[in-house]
Amino acid sequence: QVELVESGGGLVEAGGSLRLSCVVSGYGFSSYNMAWFRQAPGKEREFVAAISWTSDTKNYGASVRGRFAIFRDNAKNTVDLQMDSLRPDDTASYYCAGEHYALPRATPSPSNYRYWGQGTRVTVSS
Numbered sequence: 001q002v003e004l005v006e007s008g009g010g011l012v013e014a015g016g017s018l019r020l021s022c023v024v025s026g027y028g029f030s031s032y033n034m035a036w037f038r039q040a041p042g043k044e045r046e047f048v049a050a051i052s053w054t055s056d057t058k059n060y061g062a063s064v065r066g067r068f069a070i071f072r073d074n075a076k077n078t079v080d081l082q083m084d085s086l087r088p089d090d091t092a093s094y095y096c097a098g099e100h101y102a103l104p105r106a107t108p109s110p111s112n113y114r115y116w117g118q119g120t121r122v123t124v125s126s
Contacts, residue, residue, distance in 0.1 A: 002026035002115045004096045009120030012086055016124075020081040022096030022117060030074040033099050036081045037110055038092035038122075045110055048094070049081060052104035059106035064090075086124045093119040 008020040024032065035050035049070040050059045058070055067086075072079040079096060097113035 002098065004098060004115055004117035006094065006096050006117045006120040009094060009122045011123045011125065014087055014124055014126050016086050017082070017084045018086065018122060020083065020094055020096075020120060020122075022079045022081075024077045024079070024096075024098060024115075028100060029077040029098075031100060032115075033101055033105055033107065034070075034072060034079040035097045035099075035106070035108070035113060036070065036079075036094055037097060038090075038094045039119075040089075040092040043092075045095075046092075047108035047110070050106035050108060051079065052106050054104040057104060057106045059108055061108065083122070086122075088124045088126045091122060091124050093121050095119045 003025045006022050031053050033052050036048040037045050038048050039045045047061045051070045069082045096117040098115040099113045
């Protein structure tokens, strides 16, 4: 049984920062490629960032590149998303996702991820 639990969401002013964290329980985290997605009300789910299980491959969505950074700690079974220079259009629920795959990769396709958390809400005020 693999469980993903996000934390760190909240209300922040535009220009501020937040750090989201996802804790993964279950066996084999070190071989899971991980990602963050987000979904705003009335909008489709959007790829935010991904990191391979080796940590040497990272991928970012165009709207967050240069402002967000993804990290993982295989010893702690965590994957974090550091979000800087936040904008009101970053407001969304943020979801952690994981795939157990033979090769390290940072794919932006949500269909590749089997495991999902319940999400944490981020609100950026103008």
